[in-house]
């Protein structure tokens with residue numbers, strides 16, 4: 001399988017690392033506007049630097065891994081190339097599949113939204129297929145993003161909700177970790193101690209979620225004795241309506257994703 005990476009930034013590097021770690025037998029080509037990035041990826045992952053046109057002609061799967069505001073310029077440079085039979089996968093948040101079908105007819109199209117835990121190869125990626133994606137191409141797309149962590153096929157109509165939950169989600173957990181460290185320091189712990197405790201607690205809770213068959217509500221109930229310290233803290237969070245605050249936050253993220261889709265899909 002020949003994979004062409006258009007954009008050789010953070011995500012491309014994580015994907016290449018994951019694919020090489022899986023010993024995937026794929027030939028990787030990369031094109032980035034910065035030749036130094038290409039050289040780094042060649043040295044680290046044996047990705048072959050290529051001009052955009054050559055990459056597009058040679059690769060069977062073309063991965064668009066540039067920022068959303070760079071996609072349009074990149075697609076313009078690809079116009080006129082025959083993409084029939086190829087699979088085009090874009091990870092640019094907020095750009096709907098119809099944006100690509102209008103500009104690059106012929107290619108089968110998949111929209112992918114990993115999250116930044118890709119750097120630790122622990123991402124969860126939502127995949128949405130456009131028309132004309134064959135079962136074999138679906139398998140290929142899932143296999144590529146499995147190198148970054150877990151994958152989940154969804155309808156494109158659910159992409160904004162997924163963006164709000166898992167796409168932006170790592171930042172919510174970072175914020176909670178920061179806030180817990182600040183609160184611990186306010187209770188008199190040394191700031192470095194509070195940070196260490198907050199971080200390790202978050203990691204440990206994540207591991208519990210990962211290893212247990214139980215859902216988070218069961219895990220929470222198990223560590224909450226009536227009348228105890230956790231009970232007091234959770235009651236305080238409920239009184240402050242954390243549930244509603246989280247709902248509003250995810251709704252704000254989904255609304256912003258919908259606005260971006262309108263901007264790009266018009």
Ligand SMILES: NC(=O)c1ccc[n+]([C@@H]2O[C@H](COP(=O)([O-])OP(=O)(O)OC[C@H]3O[C@@H](n4cnc5c(N)ncnc54)[C@H](OP(=O)(O)O)[C@@H]3O)[C@@H](O)[C@H]2O)c1
Nearest residue numbers: 007009010011032033065066067068091092114115116118
């Ligand atoms: N990183 C993640 O885990 C993650 C998660 C979810 C979604 N995404 C999405 O995936 C895409 C890539 O993310 P990233 O973090 O890898 O971004 P990034 O680090 O900025 O990488 C993009 C690379 O593409 C280069 N580039 C720009 N225009 C180009 C062109 N016309 N031809 C070739 N290369 C070009 C950029 O160069 P310059 O820096 O010089 O512009 C940069 O090196 C973005 O749309 C992002 O929103 C990423």
